[in-house]
Amino acid sequence: MNIVVCVKYVPDAQAERTFDSSDNTTDRANVDGLLSELDEYAVEEALKIVEAGEGEVTVLTVGPASAADAIKKSLQMGAHRGVHVDDDAIHGSDAIATSLVLAEAIKKIGAETPVDLVMTGMASTDGAMGVVPTMLAERLGLPAVTLASELEVDGGSATIRRDGDTSTQSITATLPALVSVTDQINEPRYPSFKGIMAAKKKPVEHWSLADLGVDASQVGLDAAWTRVEAFTARPPRSQGEIVNDEGDGGQKLAAFLGEHKFV
Amino acid sequence: MAEVLVLVDHVEGKVRKTTAELLTIARRLGEPSAVFVGAGFDAAKDSLAKYGAEKIYHVEGDVLDYLVVPQAELLAQLVASTSPAAVLVPSSPEGKEIAARLAVKTESGLITDAVDVQAGEGGGVATTQSVFAGGYTVSATVTKGTPIITVKPNSATPEEVSGAAVDEVVDFTVSDNAKGAKIASSKPKEVSGRPELSEAAIVVSGGRGTAGDFSKVEEFADSLGAAVGASRAAVDAGWYPHASQVGQTGKQVSPQLYVACGISGAIQHRAGMQTSKTIIAVNKDNEAPIFELVDFGVVGDLFAVLPQATEAINAAKG
Numbered sequence: 001m002n003i004v005v006c007v008k009y010v011p012d013a014q015a016e017r018t019f020d021s022s023d024n025t026t027d028r029a030n031v032d033g034l035l036s037e038l039d040e041y042a043v044e045e046a047l048k049i050v051e052a053g054e055g056e057v058t059v060l061t062v063g064p065a066s067a068a069d070a071i072k073k074s075l076q077m078g079a080h081r082g083v084h085v086d087d088d089a090i091h092g093s094d095a096i097a098t099s100l101v102l103a104e105a106i107k108k109i110g111a112e113t114p115v116d117l118v119m120t121g122m123a124s125t126d127g128a129m130g131v132v133p134t135m136l137a138e139r140l141g142l143p144a145v146t147l148a149s150e151l152e153v154d155g156g157s158a159t160i161r162r163d164g165d166t167s168t169q170s171i172t173a174t175l176p177a178l179v180s181v182t183d184q185i186n187e188p189r190y191p192s193f194k195g196i197m198a199a200k201k202k203p204v205e206h207w208s209l210a211d212l213g214v215d216a217s218q219v220g221l222d223a224a225w226t227r228v229e230a231f232t233a234r235p236p237r238s239q240g241e242i243v244n245d246e247g248d249g250g251q252k253l254a255a256f257l258g259e260h261k262f263v
Numbered sequence: 264m265a266e267v268l269v270l271v272d273h274v275e276g277k278v279r280k281t282t283a284e285l286l287t288i289a290r291r292l293g294e295p296s297a298v299f300v301g302a303g304f305d306a307a308k309d310s311l312a313k314y315g316a317e318k319i320y321h322v323e324g325d326v327l328d329y330l331v332v333p334q335a336e337l338l339a340q341l342v343a344s345t346s347p348a349a350v351l352v353p354s355s356p357e358g359k360e361i362a363a364r365l366a367v368k369t370e371s372g373l374i375t376d377a378v379d380v381q382a383g384e385g386g387g388v389a390t391t392q393s394v395f396a397g398g399y400t401v402s403a404t405v406t407k408g409t410p411i412i413t414v415k416p417n418s419a420t421p422e423e424v425s426g427a428a429v430d431e432v433v434d435f436t437v438s439d440n441a442k443g444a445k446i447a448s449s450k451p452k453e454v455s456g457r458p459e460l461s462e463a464a465i466v467v468s469g470g471r472g473t474a475g476d477f478s479k480v481e482e483f484a485d486s487l488g489a490a491v492g493a494s495r496a497a498v499d500a501g502w503y504p505h506a507s508q509v510g511q512t513g514k515q516v517s518p519q520l521y522v523a524c525g526i527s528g529a530i531q532h533r534a535g536m537q538t539s540k541t542i543i544a545v546n547k548d549n550e551a552p553i554f555e556l557v558d559f560g561v562v563g564d565l566f567a568v569l570p571q572a573t574e575a576i577n578a579a580k581g
Binding site for chain 1: 274330331332335355356359360362363364366367368370371372373374375376389393394395396397398399400401402403404405406407408440443444445446447448449450451452459460461465487495498504505506511512519520530531534537541542543545549554555556557558559560561562563564567568569570571572573574575576579580
């Protein structure tokens with residue numbers, strides 16, 4: 001089973017995230033970054049599948065030099081090798097262009113050894129559109145089973161459990177397929193000391209757009225099919241009235257709701 | 264005037280409120296055309312007409328057995344045949360997948376999770392999104408192809424405008440390529456009788472402070488006719504179903520009123536509720552970060568505060 005896990009290096013959600021006012025893109029230079037928390041679940045699940053059988057886990061990221069940290073963390077967790085697509089032209093790419101670069105990189109990985117499974121987290125924690133996995137499947141012509149809370153890979157198929165609003169579904173796709181996972185699926189491991197040492201010797205390939213046969217005009221801010229016109233910081237919410245419950249907290253709460261016509 | 268395609272969200276023909284909102288938004292951009300897939304067309308027709316659908320494209324058959332791909336194929340076919348001004352899809356997980364595939368198929372720009380959509384000044388479509396856990400508001404436009412927008416619930420007030428609702432059956436065949444993933448089985452959830460979380464005007468959520476007992480949270484929610492949500496801590500502990508999780512990896516809600524009970528208010532939770540109009544918290548810990556956001560807060564034990572409030576509200580209602 002050869003698995004490619006797509007991971008993203010994102011600004012830390014605990015930090016003050018903002019935009020670069022020169023081009024309205026996410027500010028990635030002045031905010032500490034890390035492997036998107038939601039991608040750790042995909043790395044963990046891929047490792048579990050390979051550990052239960054055989055095969056390799058390749059982690060793939062598209063991003064600037066700093067994004068190497070996302071690969072490093074994944075390798076420390078136990079992934080076998082990394083692929084880092086880094087090209088100045090990629091800066092400002094939207095989901096459409098990102099999915100193009102990922103798709104071409106996966107095709108190149110698959111040219112050596114066929115890829116059985118492409119795995120992703122449910123969304124990034126920065127852009128958080130949650131559409132790249134599906135776009136990637138569309139570009140690769142793969143079936144996609146998304147938002148898996150459980151995953152079973154068996155011979156030629158992947159079966160997931162998905163918790164919907166009105167039902168819990170079991171969904172099956174024939175391999176090769178793309179699977180995105182939720183934070184319900186597992187508990188990602190922490191890298192062990194051994195894992196951290198071993199990661200230093202693991203191979204990481206660096207590819208440019210030219211290596212993938214992608215023209216620079218197809219990516220980046222100028223090629224984006226949407227444009228951010230403006231961004232404004234939401235005014236901080238001013239703290240309202242806080243009361244201590246002295247036996248009448250519930251009454252006061254009900255009174256507030258009444259005054260504001262919620263009752 | 265150009266058509267605006269609205270993908271109808273329904274359960275067996277019972278049209279959800281989000282669709283009425285989308286039809287209302289569509290009217291700002293052009294002539295609303297509903298796209299209906301699945302069973303229950305006759306039941307849906309009247310409510311689609313009531314909110315201004317001029318046309319209803321509809322397909323019956325096995326389209327829904329194969330998840331989202333056939334719906335994306337159908338919309339791509341309709342985009343080609345009708346050259347719409349925009350395609351509006353609900354911002355549900357399925358809606359976003361359909362929109363993502365449609366964007367690639369039609370080489371069109373996609374904007375997700377819009378909280379407002381208006382006609383652009385020089386034509387086109389101007390959207391508003393809330394990003395970085397509600398910390399920023401972004402206005403954006405689509406610059407290529409047909410604008411494809413996924414719209415969050417509660418982004419418009421549905422307006423009743425009578426539409427012609429001309430029925431157009433679409434000749435559509437699911438491609439073999441779309442049949443790679445299939446729903447093997449589906450187990451319906453128990454019906455709570457409460458409003459749906461992402462559409463509700465009032466949401467009451469419980470967290471770690473409930474210690475697993477949601478009864479007081481539910482009784483309080485019922486006194487307000489509210490939906491019940493849960494923090495990730497409560498869901499991870501198995502106290503409440505995942506479908507009720509509010510936060511970054513659960514539902515993002517934007518109700519008129521959000522009441523957080525025994526929830527500390529980590530950034531991941533705030534990402535799911537920060538855009539609520541009015542926020543109330545009940546928490547024993549006066550240092551809980553949730554209090555930074557609130558319009559009204561009670562520092563106290565939810566097991567004392569909520570029942571007292573519930574009783575007072577029920578008494579006031581008579």
